Amino acid sequence: MDELIEKIKKGELKMYELDDFTKDVNKAAEIRRKYLMEIFNIELSKIGEYSIDLNLTYKKNIENAIGCVQIPLGIAGPLLINGEFAKGNFFVPLATTEGALVASVNRGCSILTSSGGVQAKVIDDKMTRAPLFKVSGMKRGLEIIGWIKEHYEDLKEKFQEGSRHLQLKSIKPWLIGTNLWLRIEAETGDAMGMNMVTIASERMARYIIEHNSDLSLVALSGNLCTDKKPGSINWLLGRGKSVIAEAFIERKILENRLKVTPREIVDVNNRKNILASAFAHAYGLNAQIANIVAAIFLATGQDAGQLTESSMGITYAEETGEGLYLSVYLPSLEVGTVGGGTHLPTQREALRLIGCEGGGEKPGNNAKKLAEVIASTCLAGELSLLSALAKNELAKAHEKLGRAKTK
């Protein structure tokens, strides 16, 4: 080992070559750690005390591995979900280091479950990629758009070539100056699908260029996809799963267990989550949806870079005759149960805990189940935090009155 480290020091061997050189990623990681410990004179032992086999990540999940980071995993639940795919009581895995988050969600789960559970449903499903082409101008751009429409079936065939689970749904064009975007939308089974769609989009883009040789591809990802940036295009048109979760909570349950009235929840939601977020021009009319989405993403091996748009969501509250109606809408939840980090041992177990490990009986079912679980858990988080905020107000009022007396 020391010999290899010497070689690295001398520049005769690159650190990233160690995987292939040693034919063992765990070994390579150990050498890298040792090297870093030596040159920086620091201890890095805990990173090395992992329990998953890093060879599983070879050419899949990471390069230049030095070990693993460990993130505490808690559970909230049981949460009763009456979804299309998620049915029954769930204990939801949440990986987080933010104290009180699991407790907060847990409290929401308890109330929702007491109230008959959450209704949840994926209302749209598609992964997107928007290659950006350069055209000579409007005339040619419109011709290409026409050509795309005419050759849609050919393009579909080309796009789906060799991918059983890939289903092209639509191609949406935008033309600005010499820039032509084709936002390609496709279903991708149980995979989140970014890679699948990217590869297929490249195939399609190549085909388009072959038949329209004056075109050139500026970027396979042209940012109207939009991947890993929160924006209106996904907010309005959706990406990944567009999912709704809702519940009706009896007035008594709210008042007895959370010490708030439906009206108080509605008031906080309207002022804080909707009005203030609208004024901040935020892609997020909610209290803490990002917390829950992030914690489940980390637990289940999703792509953390996609938290930006996957965390976009709207919380809506309304007082009804019986109590409170509460719903969340997540337009752009990008999740999968196969591919990416989902196959890693701890992540796989987290998926197993909610019954969506690997591919579904019918392709797509498990990913949709996961999406329903996430949205339902977000609802729990919103209920809990909105109650806490509303109560805080009451507490203050009470305290104020109490103090007033003594003065």
Next chain:
Amino acid sequence: MDELIEKIKKGELKMYELDDFTKDVNKAAEIRRKYLMEIFNIELSKIGEYSIDLNLTYKKNIENAIGCVQIPLGIAGPLLINGEFAKGNFFVPLATTEGALVASVNRGCSILTSSGGVQAKVIDDKMTRAPLFKVSGMKRGLEIIGWIKEHYEDLKEKFQEGSRHLQLKSIKPWLIGTNLWLRIEAETGDAMGMNMVTIASERMARYIIEHNSDLSLVALSGNLCTDKKPGSINWLLGRGKSVIAEAFIERKILENRLKVTPREIVDVNNRKNILASAFAHAYGLNAQIANIVAAIFLATGQDAGQLTESSMGITYAEETGEGLYLSVYLPSLEVGTVGGGTHLPTQREALRLIGCEGGGEKPGNNAKKLAEVIASTCLAGELSLLSALAKNELAKAHEKLGRAKTK
């Protein structure tokens, strides 16, 4: 243990009570795992094979723990940074499951380091919280705003009470209808500071209400903070660290090692990162900043819920006489080196690797150093992906030409 599981099954003991009951979070986690394994009849062993002591997370990071999730950790570097606080060659820890990400960043680091490294600097630093008060209307709202200005010094004292590292910087009011927000901005040393500022804001809010008894607090967090939602308020005014990283890359280095010209990079950046993102109305004029921010957040124990706004960023490219000027601007990077998940063993080591474990020599220095490292690494990621996209275009063109010949 089986006895306790029985009690849980019977509802005589709550799962979340196990920490206090057993006085050992690891033990409690084991019981919870066993319980879940039994009731769902599944295996959850890998989650239990962690190496950090979960007692460290007690009342700090998680509730209802069942173990840990393990995320592969890779390194990119060396990256030469000439920051105000980050100086020298860095190996940056990236926790991710997205294959090729570390390799991509690594390539960027190599080019940047060859080009003399990255200049980086935190240009603004503040954590914010915006309590939302209900006032009777405009007249009273404006009076309160006036009162706040008059009593700024008192409020500052109240706010900073007992927190050595807390420095109030400003209070920005907005009044819409009966809703009055006070966006409180403060420096928080090496802590990301959300909790610190929340607690201090409550103290300030209480004080304001004590002296203006007709006011009521709708929500301590009024969503003009804005925490965990991407929006214009942080995009324009900043939150956490506002940080810049830039580099000049020689034409030759670009052309020889990345096979692209400065003009090609600029062209892709202008069309994809700026124009397309502007059209998508995205808070992100960049290629993959979210990937890098996410990977370092996970590695170093940051709050993953804050990735939404921390990932907002602008990549700017310009051709110069000598080659390429490239910069990134991250307006709202919320990071700390103490508090949250930063004290956990693996995360701590990741911070140690870049020399910002725990509090800085002067409070705030380590958090700023971390921010500079993140922004610099984002620059590496942008350079690498922009090159890949630009080349892709060239590759296609070449292929097309090649194919044309054979036909």
Next chain:
Amino acid sequence: MDELIEKIKKGELKMYELDDFTKDVNKAAEIRRKYLMEIFNIELSKIGEYSIDLNLTYKKNIENAIGCVQIPLGIAGPLLINGEFAKGNFFVPLATTEGALVASVNRGCSILTSSGGVQAKVIDDKMTRAPLFKVSGMKRGLEIIGWIKEHYEDLKEKFQEGSRHLQLKSIKPWLIGTNLWLRIEAETGDAMGMNMVTIASERMARYIIEHNSDLSLVALSGNLCTDKKPGSINWLLGRGKSVIAEAFIERKILENRLKVTPREIVDVNNRKNILASAFAHAYGLNAQIANIVAAIFLATGQDAGQLTESSMGITYAEETGEGLYLSVYLPSLEVGTVGGGTHLPTQREALRLIGCEGGGEKPGNNAKKLAEVIASTCLAGELSLLSALAKNELAKAHEKLGRAKTK
């Protein structure tokens, strides 16, 4: 007349009743003026010196008329347009009080015409209205959406009933909580179409409720239309006419007549119009499109309230081998040549000047022609202002150099 004024003073007659009472709007206007002059003791004679017959506006354009406001009308041109409907040289009427605007546009027209003129085309055409319904929750909301799809043909028939020029194009649903929006999109011939679509949407909404009696209509205009507010939905999906205008300008012409190079124009456009507007999160990546759209709107009797979204636009500039490529894209230009203020004598003449007075040979042709003229004129305005800004820079640079010498 004095008698009537007395009655108004005593409250026996309402001012707005005067039209019907006098059966002459001009007379009624005179009485109102007199009344106002008396009670405020002011002179209002100029408002009364109008030359159009206000009876033309009766139950169409205004109530409680007191006369007319006169806005100076200038012309820019000739501007050579090679549109689908606008063909030839145009003198464009601009009603404005902003000095230098007409001159600026005029200069742009001259350059564009010298360069072979402008290509222009309406690429999409639809007016929208989005009634907002209240549903009991997700289940019912999705059922209604399903019902809408199933009954699309019936709804189309109902919608188009009695309106020859109305063509339903699509119904786009969004469901958030108990709120269901149906964004109804339709072609409306030469009319801008807001009223036509509103009336037809009410008919459709009524029909939907008749067949789904648990639904209720919250608002016929549910703000996802979106009328008279600039927002992403029209920016991305279009409203009214989505129109492109572009031109190639020879390098020599630019350099000789505007004293700028293509690169200078491109540089200003990229930095100011695109990057800065993107950072301001503006629905307008341009220099002065609003100026031109406003001036033509006022000249031709369009709805000034719709300037907010009609002025949204993107200016794109690119250096080419021969010189400069410049284009504008207006996604949401809401215009008509019949209805609204277009029939008033002066406005009608302004439309006549550009050959689109009243209905087109084929319904819609004149409105599209007008849209092409507007977009082309915007292009002239952009070229002119971008040049002026770029030159300013040169002037400064020159001055600086000159000064440097003397020091």
Next chain:
Amino acid sequence: MDELIEKIKKGELKMYELDDFTKDVNKAAEIRRKYLMEIFNIELSKIGEYSIDLNLTYKKNIENAIGCVQIPLGIAGPLLINGEFAKGNFFVPLATTEGALVASVNRGCSILTSSGGVQAKVIDDKMTRAPLFKVSGMKRGLEIIGWIKEHYEDLKEKFQEGSRHLQLKSIKPWLIGTNLWLRIEAETGDAMGMNMVTIASERMARYIIEHNSDLSLVALSGNLCTDKKPGSINWLLGRGKSVIAEAFIERKILENRLKVTPREIVDVNNRKNILASAFAHAYGLNAQIANIVAAIFLATGQDAGQLTESSMGITYAEETGEGLYLSVYLPSLEVGTVGGGTHLPTQREALRLIGCEGGGEKPGNNAKKLAEVIASTCLAGELSLLSALAKNELAKAHEKLGRAKTK
């Protein structure tokens, strides 16, 4: 005259030279009309029947004039306003061609006046211009920002030089890559102030460059101003007048006269104006503010190009013990009572009607009065339209019930 027309036809005289050539703009306009009538063989007589002297517009408002367009002017009122500057009953001039608009506003005025009138106040006042400089990079950019702070008093002096009514309020810098914006904010008395601030900004920009000779000015208007584009920067930070208007309307008045309850108004406002607009990502959480702002802008000679951001506004409604609280907030209302089109005879009379013709007793008072009148009238428009929408719903419900019986 025919002789001149011949010269124009032959290209010996330019149309825009006619003003100087004839020394009479009215004469010049007549010649232009004749020319256009001849070459297009059309009648343009109505445009020529104006009553204002176009010589008033010479080098101020228009070039290449051919006459005037006449827009019907109506009045709504009386509207009782209790503003800081607008006090008493107002008849508000509205220039529009949209039928029912004046009637709708008029109805709102009547209800508001019966309810004790509107409270209104300008809470911020500043015109802005943001020159965009090119710097070599971050280091130099930050130095310049530092230099600006150090030399603020010098810059202020330079900026205000020769303009009695100009008061620099602040300079806000943003640095992205090599782009440095300085958003200059200043009070401009009774003028809307765009020109005043532009000229002064050029003086300041020149001064900055003189003392920092490596800087260059990319564009005097760098689009973070932001002029004539709706965006977050003005939405959050304000431009022109930031103004609030509010009223409390008794339940009885609402129920008797508008046939709606406070709760119905609040419900429509929350769902349509706030939630839907937030989802559309609109800079406008309101029903028809743009209609009213546009109509008063046209009546009083404001810059119609600025309607885009001046129309941004938020309508907030809340049920109170006594009835309804309703408010509007216009963050970016750009108005003046001197300069621009305000001096034209008809526009001047419209200003006179609301008592804000020309400069105020104290500079700025009249412009602020106008702003208060506009915001108050917007409130009337919102109340009226919200009621109409809410009633529509009731009507439908009633009808439905009625029909149900007969079936």
